Amino acid sequence: MAIFWFATVAIVLFSCFIVAIPLMKSNSKGDRALRDELNKAFYKDRLGELSKEAEAGLVVDQQELVSDLKQSLLDDIPASQNGSKGSGFSPKAILALSMLFVIVASYGIYMSVGGLKQVQDWQQVTARLPELSKKLMTESSQPMTEQELKDLSLALRTRLYYQPDDAMGWLLLGKIGIANRDANTAVEAMERAYKMNSASPTIQLGYAQALMMSQDEQDHEKARGLLEGLVRQGYANLQVLSLIAFDAFENQQYTRAIEYWQQMQRLVTPEDARYSMLERSIALAQKQLSGSKVVHGVSxxxxxxxxxxxxxxxxxxxxxxxxxxxxxxxxxxxxxxxxxxxxxxxxxxxxxxxxxxxxxxxxxxxxxxxxxxxxxxxxxxxxxxxxxxxxxxxxxxxxxxxxxxxx
CATH class of the missing domain: 2.60.40 (Immunoglobulin-like)
Known part of the structure; x- marks a missing residue:
């Protein structure tokens, strides 16, 4: 933010310098001296003409004409040179007022239409990146709000713009895509994270979860391969098993779904709310496995x-x-x-x-x-x-x- 304000000060000072150049170049004393010289030359030239006209008999009262010429020369002298008080601003005052106008106008216009509030909000959101990232990665009972997801997405995209090789940043952006049910963002971000660090179990799980959102069966096959690989490596946590079980249930592989749900039950206590949920899921799969049919028209x-x-x-x-x-x-x-x-x-x-x-x-x-x-x-x-x-x-x-x- 300090760099931003420094840049604005530099631009405004440059503008003031451009405005000041014509005023600094103006030289009122030089202008007056030039005018006096021109008046003297005109006076002398006109005196010579009057002498010639008098010799030729064209002028009746030469002295009266000379008096009129002197009066004309006197009338052309500015009031300040005749001892009268000047009424104009000095060049320094004009310069100061001009520079003040440039400064006030520049910052005034920016404050009204320059998006200062948006810039400040962006800076505040970027500063909250660690806090929001931690909340996203932690399995909390309170999900992130829509505004928090938007803020985290903005902060992450800012960071990834400057650090495109940050695998964890792409992982977090992919998780935001998953939370927002945005399959394109989720798959693209997770794929970039996976290419940078394909050995990370966390990234493998996130990539598999994103692929499960795709409508392409090839993506589903790739996700199954990633999840099964995690199980073989010993990373069979609740989320991995849940994804495998639900995918099996969706594909009518009820025996396989029951097997993985039962594995999940062994990882939680009967007091856990997830235990009873798993019991119901197993019962539903067993019902489907037993071949119970619904009557057409009453389902x-x-x-x-x-x-x-x-x-x-x-x-x-x-x-x-x-x-x-x-x-x-x-x-x-x-x-x-x-x-x-x-x-x-x-x-x-x-x-x-x-x-x-x-x-x-x-x-x-x-x-x-x-x-x-x-x-x-x-x-x-x-x-x-x-x-x-x-x-x-x-x-x-x-x-x-x-x-x-x-x-």
Whole structure:
């Protein structure tokens, strides 16, 4: 910031110098001397002409004409030379006022249209880079806000502009892309980080997570290879196992999904909220594995997507619920799923009923709601993201965009 202000001072001083040059070059005394010399020459020349005219008999009263010529010469002398007080500003005063005007006008215009506030905000955000980076890398129960993600992205892009070989910087930018569901930014940033440091397990995991967001099956295959490589190297943490399990479930490899979810259960205690979530995931996979079928026309197929800018904590769960058409808050049926991959397609049926004696198949019209629970407590909603459908017919495919947040 000091360099910026120094540069502005240098530019303004240069402008003042340009304005001052014409004023410094002006020489009023020289101008007066030149005028006097011209007047004397004119006077002498006119006297000579009068003498010639008098000799030729063309002038009747030569003395009167000489008196008029002297008076004309006297009238051309400035008042300051005749002892009268001058009324104009001195050259130094004009110079000082001109330079003051340049300085005031330059900084005044910049303050109003020069984006000073934006520059100051940018400097403040850049200074917060370590703090925001730490919060992003720490698995906290409180996800980063949309504004914090924007600030961190700006600070990172500034740093990467000057340090393009910073692998950790690209990793963080990729994580922001993942949090914002921006697949292009996530994949491009993680790929650059991976090329710089392909041996880092953290970068391998981030790259795999970004590739899982892609719509290209080749990217998914590459992600699976990275994740399996991490398992072979002994880096099978909860996030690695969760990505593998969910990918297996999505590809109807239910036995494999159950195996990895059970591994995750062994890494957490029964008191952990994630333990019960894993139990439900395993039960859902076992149900699919047993070949239980939903009856055509009484199931609710739902596709849930996230709006751009929605941030999801890795430990969050997706709650999808079916409600009566009048919007009653008490769901007829509901189910929980890991909030690890979006968009996600699910199907609810009578086995997901919440009210005894009340089934989805009893409904003709319904509303479906989707919510990301970030703290494991269904009764608390503050900070959770959600979305819901319009009133639809039973059996009609439903698309829900999660784009609102409880205040």
């Amino acid at each position: 609710v197929p739902v596709k849930v997507s996230l709006a751009k800018g929605v941030s999801v904590n890795p430990n969050s769960v997706l709650i999808v619920s079916v409600h009566t058409a009048d919007g009653s808050p008490m769901p007829v049926a509901a189910a929980r799923y890991p909030a690890t991959k979006f968009p996600v397609s699910i199907v609810l049926d009578d086995s997901n009923s919440m009210i005894q004696g009340r089934k989805i198949s009893d409904l003709k019209d319904l509303i479906v709601k989707a919510r990301i629970d970030s703290d494991g407590n269904v009764s608390t909603k503050k900070g959770d993201w959600y979305g819901e459908s319009e009133v639809v017919k039973l059996g009609q495919p439903i698309n829900i965009l999660i784009d609102k947040q409880f205040k």
